Amino acid sequence: MEKNVTYIALFAALIAVLGLVPQITLASGVPITAQSLGVMLCGTVLGAKRGGLAALLFVGLVALGLPLLSGGRGGLGVFAGPSMGFVIGFPVAAFVTGLVVEKTRASLGIAAFGGALIGGVLVLYLFGITGMALILGKNWLAASLLVATYIPGDLIKAGLAGFITQGLAKLRPQAVLSRA
Template identity: 65%
Template sequence: MERNIALIALFAALIAALGLIPKVTLGFGVPITAQSLGVMLCGTVLGARRGALAVLLFLLLVAMGLPLLAGGRGGLGVFASPTMGFLVGFPIAAFVTGLITERWRNAPLTLVAGIASALGGIVVLYAFGTAGLALMLEKSLPEAAMLVAAFIPGDILKAAIAGMLTSALARARPAAVLSRS
């Protein structure tokens, strides 16, 4: 129990730390950040439940006003901005990523974690991000999807990195990858 709490807090801190990498904000108000890599790693390393809890802890701290999002943003106002859909999708993306990693055991972990990150951290997250963007910018879903498409190359790279990091961690410390225990 105590170990789970510590790991959930550690991965919430990881997502926050990945927000320190300088952001690049696109013209429609959504920044390119490394924080989605942290969401992917929450799922691939911690598993579905603990991964989602780590992201929810992170979002709770953001909602309380801590400037943990890229560019030092925080507070309830970020949940009424163009990034709203992505923020709402973060815990669900971590959950789906973790669920796939937990259940798909008959393939190499690098491949499983990479595909799980792509499905949860890109497909699921983009569904929420696109819907939120369409709502906040008063655009149609196809228009919002075209805007979100700018993130695809970087997020594919993040999914590959998540797969490699998860596999490396499993080789170095097998008990640390809770999605496989």
């Protein structure tokens, strides 16, 4: 039990630390950050339940006002901005990513890459685009066109999640809880 709590807190902190990487804000108002890589790693390393809880802890801390999002953003105001859907989608994306890794019997690197694509990109985009459409008053198609520029970077992050997870499994197999 204590080990699980430690991992959940550690990966919530990882998402926060990845927000320190300088952000690039596009015209849509949603910044390009490395935090979605942290969400992907929550799922690929911790699995569905623990990964989702780590991302949920992160979102809860942001809601409480801690400036953990890129650019030092935090508080309830974040949930009224164009990136609201992405932030709300973090726990679901981590959960789905972990679920794919847990259920896929392919090699861990392939499963982690696939899980990161499905959970960390597809699911996260469903939440993010929907949030942008609501906040910006656009239809879903118009909002989805605004995030098209993020796709190449997110594909790279999914590849990194697979590579990092596979590397971690070789160095410390017991640390990859998604396959325990």
